[in-house]
Amino acid sequence: MKIRVLGPLSADVNGMSIVPTAGKPRQILALLALYPGRVMPVPTLMEEIWGTELPQSALTTLQTYILQLRRRLGTAMGPGAPGTAKDVLATRHGGYLLQIPSDAVDVHAYERLVIEGQQAFEDGEDERAARTYREALNLWQGPALVDVPVGPVLEIEAMRLEESRLVTRERRIDADLRIGRHAEVTAELMDLTARHPEHEGLHSQAMVALYRSGRQAGALDVYHRLRRRLVDELGVEPSPQLQRLHQAILAVDPQLDLASGPRRGSTFDLYAA
Secondary structure, three states, X not given: OEEEOOOOOEEEEOOEEOOOXXXXXXXXXXXXXXXOOOOEEHHHHHXXXXXXXXXXXXXXXXXXXHHHHHXXXXXXXXXXXXXXXXXXXXXXXXXEEEOOOHHHEHXXXXXXXXXXXXXXXXXXXXXHHHHHHHHHHOOOOOOOOOOOOOOHHHHHHHHHHHXXXXXXXXXXXXXXXXXXXXXXXXXXXXXXXXXXXXXXXXXXXHHHHHHHOOOHHHHHHHHHHHHHHHHHHHOOOOOHHHHHHHHHHHOOOHHHOOOOOOOOOOHHHOOOO
């Protein structure tokens, strides 16, 4: 079985999709897939489907959805498969679980690659870090669970995954900047800062990328646009790190140059106290 949740939900067994068309069974499949090998309690599944307003028939209806998923699974497995659909989508005391390897689900392969990339980054292996982060990000096919109607549980999971995606992208750009790819990431950073207009980490990266590309005025403009937004909308100044980065650009600080700058740490922390 191969399951994807980083984008549209897909679940294939022997090349046959087992994803149901109805929304609520899709929610159940997605939630079970996020935690393969772990029991998902019945109350959690009910909360995802109905929130706090449970119908009187909630338990019976949930069991019907599980039965529907097992039928699709059994059809895809075929009569000669070792084990049954009930062995894969198993009942346990108080809940249900998918008995599949974690790497059968793209999110777990993604998280493993992120850990590997972070270790390479911390070890100063910038090329390997950038390559591994890029491999992790390439597993995404769109926003997490984009075609699944999310309830309160899946909504939190989708938000967590999207935040992880942004952090991983930021770290990958840090690695690219440390190996001199400032020109290659500039356009990407202009897009990201437009989408995340109050994200100081991305703005610091854009400032450094522009400065190293010989665009000092552009780097200063990125800072001033962020500062105006923070002051006008939140009533706060940029962080001390960003203010010091701004001053360094004005002073043409040699530490900003690739050859003389620090080899470890994030771009945002170039001028941390």
